[in-house]
Amino acid sequence: MTAAFVFDAYGTLFDVHAAVRRHAEQAGPDHLRFSEMWRAKQLEYSWVRTLMGSYRDFWKLTEEALDYTFARMPEVDRSLRADLLSAYWKLDCYPEVPAVLKSLKAGGAKVAILSNGSPDMLAAAVKNAALDTVIDDVFSVDAIRAYKTAPQAYDMVTTGYRLYPHAVSFQSSNRWDIAGAKKFGFRTVWINRTGLPDEYADHGPDLILPSLESLPS
Structure with missing residues (x-):
């Protein structure tokens, strides 16, 4: 689960x-x-x-x-x-994002962000997209002063939620980020919005989707 x-x-x-x-x-x-x-x-x-x-x-x-x-x-x-x-500071969110996050939250799972962004940047982006009511937590690597794909970045989630890595589904459009999260032990979903070729074959995603719209819950 x-x-x-x-x-x-x-x-x-x-x-x-x-x-x-x-x-x-x-x-x-x-x-x-x-x-x-x-x-x-x-x-x-x-x-x-x-x-x-x-x-x-x-x-x-x-x-x-x-x-x-x-x-x-x-x-x-x-x-x-x-x-x-x-x-x-006011980037558009992708059109499917609000509905997808609301559906996941309604299903009882934690919904969070893990980002390289600074806390202020992320707070502004979340507020601008009106996602503050559906995002439970925002994990910024600023707290550990090391960027993804450093393993300690992904460990922020497992430590914060007291979860084993396999209980976390991690979604990213960045293939390098998926590789780092996969190596850490997360279940990974690569959101390949632009149809890029695969890489990092030894750390492949569990699922590849063209958008978040069909993300399984």
């Missing part, structure tokens, strides 16, 4: 590309590449800093990744910086 459904936040519940999409016209024809580079550097910084043991909170990494992206793509007007950062 699944005692807790735990979700990654960015890319799984919240659309990380929504910030740039809101300003696509001002950003210009390369806005998609700009958004993808911003996201890629944000993640890269989290992994590198965890390996170095030099933690910085996720908001600071988000700012630094954006500055790098502007430097790499000077054709995008840097005056958009403040607007893009402001939009990141």
